Structure formats: C-alpha cells, structure tokens
Amino acid sequence: MPRKNYICNPKPVFNPPKNGKKRSNFICYAMKKALEIDVARSTLNKTLLAIDPKTGNILPRFRRLNEHRACAMRAIVLAMLYYYNINSRLVEASVEKLSDECGLSTFSKSGNKSITRTSRLISKFLEPMGFVICKRKKTESNSNYVPKKIFLTPNFFMLLHISQSQIKQYFLKQKKILNILKIEKKGGAFFDMKNISQLDEKFARRKILNALINHYTADELAIIGPQGLKKKIDIEYGKLCKLYKKKY
Template structure:
C-alpha cells in the first residue's frame, strides 16, 4: 500500500452526537477560541519539555507533529472541550467515544475496531507534554480492562490562550450562581396576588403565568445556567405546589 494511503480518514473532524449535551458559556467560549487557532502548530508544542508520565523522566523533545497526528489533534481538542466538566477537570467521555466522534476509529476487515490513532495521540503526545493527565480507577470488576479517565490541565487551555485566572473567574461565577439557585428554592417565588390570579386560570395559562414570574425572578446568567429543561422542571414544581394549595383551600 502506498505510504500516502496508510491513514484512514486523513482529515478527521469532531461531530457532536445528535442528542447534544448542554454545555456552559465557558465551553462555548473555549471552543470558539480553539477554532481560531491551529492548536497542532502551537509554540507550546516546541517549547514544553515532554515528561514520561510513568517514570517522570525527561523524554527526547518531539519533532514537529507530522500532518496526520496534527489533524488528529485538531479534531480531538474540541471534542475534549465539549465533554469537559470545569468543576472536576474531567473529560466526561471515553477515549473510544472521542475516537468514534472524531472519525479516528478504524474497523478491520474482520470487524475489529481500533482506536490506536487516538490512544497514541493521548499517550505519546498530549500526556507527556502536560496537556492532559490520565488515570485508571481501581475497580472490583473481574475484567482486566479499566478505561482511562482523561483530565485537562491548565496547559491544555494555554494552547488557545485561556489563562487559569479566566477559568477560575468562570468557576467562581458558576459556584456563586449555583448557591443563589439553592437559596431561591427555599424562597416563595410566587406572590399571594399572583396565586389569586393563577387560581382562576386553566393549566396552560397558569403555567405561562408561572413562567413569566420565574423569568422576572432570575437574572439572565441564572436563566442560562438553569437552561430550558431546568426552567421547565421549576415550572412543574411551582405548578404542583399551587395545585396542592388550591386543593387545601377548596376543602
């Protein structure tokens, strides 16, 4: 086979799943920043000292990434960001899932899947360079295979010029918003006058009235954090509370 044809899918790209997960404003921001920079040609790739994660020994400096590995890195970086949890630094996806969604997995003629291209990129480049750290958790499973967990480091975000202080700032705002939401759950969101109005409405109109009340109660950033599903859940909670209240009043 000619050398130029030895790589399957020479131009991989990350394709998020159809059942898209809710991602934070920080991840939107980070993915946008990453899309504007060729992460595979970052100056960090030439200046960082690679370290063997197992022994701690300094490894020979990597040469410029060949184009096939560079293309794999360009696909895997947004995929890792998409599944990143800022509170734990964990990429909430397996190496196999990342490989599949980036078009880096291959299937042999016998039907066996290979994720070698992805695992080598992570094990032989991203981890030694300090962009990620990997860990296998102990388990009581009889299986010998324990999937790796991938954690992004501050150096990973330096690839597209996001500092640790920027991450900390978002994290602080996120925690503050979460605390506000917890406090608001213990407060009465709907006034007595609103309750009197809602008691005379049919269900769709009552829910709409509750929605408008919630929108006025929360700030724009809090509504973004809650998301459509969270808002619907809050409407259900408030509506069910009022139904129980109305039943008591009628008795």
C-alpha cells in the same frame, strides 16, 4: 500502500452527538477558541519539554506532530472540551467514544475496531506534553494499562489562550448565578432554575413568581402587594439576563 495513503481519514472532524445536551457558556467559549486557534501548531508544542508520565524523566527522543497527527489533535481537542466537566476536570468520555466521534477509529477487513490512532495521540503526545493526565487501569486479560480517565490540565487551556484566572472568573460567575437562581424556602428547600438561555421570558418569569410565592407567607405577600411582587420579578429576571448576556 503508497505513503500518502497510509492514513485512513486524513482529515478527521469531531461530530458531536445530535441529541447532546447544551454545553455551558465556558465550554462553548473554549470550543470556539479551539476552532479559531490552530492548537496543533501552538508554540507550546515546540517549547514544552516532553516528560515520561511513568518515570517523570525528560524524554530525549520525542516524536513531534506530523500533519496527520496534527489533524487528529485538532479534532480530539474539540471532543475533549465537549465532554469536559469543569468541576471534576474530567473528560466524561472514553477513548473509544472520542475516537469514534472524531472519525479516527478504523476497522479491519474482519470487522475488528482499532482506536490506536487516538490512544497513541493521547499517550505518546498529549500526556508527555502535559496537556492531559491519564489514570490507567490494569486489564484482567494482560499486563497492558489502558487509559480509563482523562483529566485536562492548565497546559491544555494554554493551547486555547485561556488562563487559570479566566477559569476562576467563570467559577465566580457561576457562584453569582447560583445565588440568584437559588431562592431559599422555609424548611431548607431550594428553587433551581434551568439555564436562562434555554427558557423564554414568560416561562422564566413564571418560575420566579412560583419561587417567590413559595418563599413568602400569605401575610408577607399581602404586604408586598401585586406591584411589589412584579418589581421583585423584574429585578430577578433582569439580573439573570445581565449575567447571561455577558460574553465570557
């Protein structure tokens, strides 16, 4: 096979599932940054030392990104972000799923699937460079170790020019949102509103109204009155809109 044709799908692209749930504001922001910045040509790829994840030693001979692996990295970074859980720092997708949705999986003439292109990118580049940490599990059939869990590191977000302080700010913002969205009722129950961006104004206001009605007694509602109740709804709804209109 000619050298220029030795790679199947030389221009892989991440295609998220059509019925996938809405991602958080932070993930949308990070994915937007990944599209704007060429992560495969980041200066980090040249300046960071490659470390053997098994021994912790510096790898004196280390293969940098050629164009085909660079294309694969651009797609995989988006896929990892899409499935990233910011609380656990875990990529909630298998290597096979990442490979399939980036168009990096290949099939032999006999129909056997190979995800080697993706697994090698992870184990031979992303992991030694410190962009991800992999936890492996020994297979029962042989002595090979396969990545079972992938965690994104601060270095990964440095590729996107996202600092740890920005991530902490996101957590603080989420905490503020939860304080607004959760109105404590008597008995220790909570009201949780869905992401305001997914709700129309009438539905959101009705949800807030129901929460307030459940929160106060009949006597307290009588004292507050219709105008006072409307004012409380306006205040809570305004806080929600203000928080979600802020660009991360």
